Amino acid sequence: MEYIECNDPYLLEMKREEIARQLIRYRLRPPQTTILTRMHRKKVRAIWKQVHQSSPPKGLQPSSCSSLLKKRDMKDVSVFIAIYKSIIPESPLNPERIIRRTGVLNLLDAYRIYCNMFSSKSIVLDFQTVYYLIHDIKYGIATLGTCESCEREYLETVNDKAFWGCPFCNK
Numbered sequence: 059m060e061y062i063e064c065n066d067p068y069l070l071e072m073k074r075e076e077i078a079r080q081l082i083r084y085r086l087r088p089p090q091t092t093i094l095t096r097m098h099r100k101k102v103r104a105i106w107k108q109v110h111q112s113s114p115p116k117g118l119q120p121s122s123c124s125s126l127l128k129k130r131d132m133k134d135v136s137v138f139i140a141i142y143k144s145i146i147p148e149s150p151l152n153p154e155r156i157i158r159r160t161g162v163l164n165l166l167d168a169y170r171i172y173c174n175m176f177s178s179k180s181i182v183l184d185f186q187t188v189y190y191l192i193h194d195i196k197y198g199i200a201t202l203g204t205c206e207s208c209e210r211e212y213l214e215t216v217n218d219k220a221f222w223g224c225p226f227c228n229k
């Protein structure tokens with residue numbers, strides 16, 4: 059999703075490690091952290107152990123965001139998409155295209171803003187979920203729709219399966 063840029067190889071490694079640490083603090087699993095940072099997976103697993111004092115969780119990885127989302131999460135999904143798009147300077151013509159141009163730093167920024175908007179108890183979406191959400195929109199696995207009634211944007215389909223419609227007015 060992201061290509062962390064830096065000309066100096068030593069600095070680049072430091073930068074990657076710092077980003078990996080932030081992702082792991084948000085409990086993004088090692089396989090996804092490896093993809094986003096392009097670090098060696100052994101190194102990523104070592105950071106996980108250091109940060110959480112335990113081994114990374116085992117088990118199947120979700121194939122899309124759909125398995126992580128429930129109907130009650132969908133308002134927050136719209137809020138998160140709006141935040142994500144708002145931190146990107148150009149005005150979006152096409153949401154998928156805009157999301158395609160962004161990367162891990164935007165994702166971290168958007169998640170930080172999202173978390174700061176709510177008290178920690180009322181945060182609905184975890185970082186793993188927003189990672190899959192943006193990934194799926196980026197690669198066309200998920201599509202967005204705009205509500206004809208309230209004009210808000212919402213997650214419309216994942217893997218061609220329609221979701222629940224606009225979470226704000228249930229149309």
Ligand SMILES: [Zn+2]
Nearest residue numbers: 205208224227
């Ligand atoms: Zn609506």
